[in-house]
Amino acid sequence: MKRVLLALALLVNTPLTLAFGLDDLQKQLSEPAVVKGPFIQEKHLRALPQPLLSKGHFVLARDHGLLWLLQAPLRQDYRIDTQGIARRDANGWQPLPSQSAGAQQNRLFFAVLQGDSSGLQRDFELSLSGEAEHWQLRLVPRSLLLKQVFNRIDINGGRYVERIELSETQGDSTVLRMPESSGAAALSDAERSDFAD
Structure with missing residues (x-):
């Protein structure tokens, strides 16, 4: 009995480490006003022995949206905001059809980078593990439409x-x-000009 009481006393007097949850992740990822940096994207296609590689730079602004600036193998700029997705051409920003597969994927990246767990939970089952410094989030599609496209999405950060x-x-x-x-x-x-145009 003494051991049980001692164990209970230790539990009561030891602060429990709070689990890192989806709300914590959303708060952490949405905290900075602007996040930017380079990206490398590899597209692995079953029909090709080597992945297709593209590189660029992104700017995520909490109050404006996402700039996705592809630099190689070709230059192409995309902007994702509350108005939808636009691609820059010689005449400025041109809206893209919102139902295209690329548009759906870009919206998904936007939600992920923002840590928009409530938006993601509408379309995916979310499971989070790890802690603030090193976490893993798995998204498994809920809807039939998404299940036809994705098996799962794994995010680390x-x-x-x-x-x-x-x-x-x-x-x-x-x-x-x-x-x-x-x-x-x-x-x-x-960057401000790109969001304002």
């Missing part, structure tokens, strides 16, 4: 999202790495 892997039903996958993301208090003039 620390202070910011560092890696996203989309496993598709037909065996292809996309790996997005953002290992050098950093926070900023405000947008640069050029």
Whole structure:
């Protein structure tokens, strides 16, 4: 009996480590006003022996949206905000059809980078493990439409999202790495202009 009482006393007097939950992750990822950095995207296709590689830079602004600036193998700029998705051409930003597969994937990246767990929970079962410095989030599709496209989505990170892997039903996958993301208090003039146009 003494051992049980001693164990209970230790439990009562020892602060329990609080589990890192979805609300904590959302708060952590949405804290900086601006997050930016380089990205490397690998598209693994069953039909090709080597992945298709693309590189670029992203800017995620809490109050504005996401700039996805592809630099290689070709230059192409995308903007995702509350108005939808736009691609830049010689005449400025042009809206893209909101139902395209690329648009759906870009919206998903936007929700993930923002840590929008409530938005993600509408479409996915979420399971989070780890702690604030090193966490893993798995998304398993709920809807029939998403189940036809994705088996699962695995996201890893620390202070910011560092890696996203989309496993598709037909065996292809996309790996997005953002290992050098950093926070900023405000947008640069050029970035502000991109969101304003």
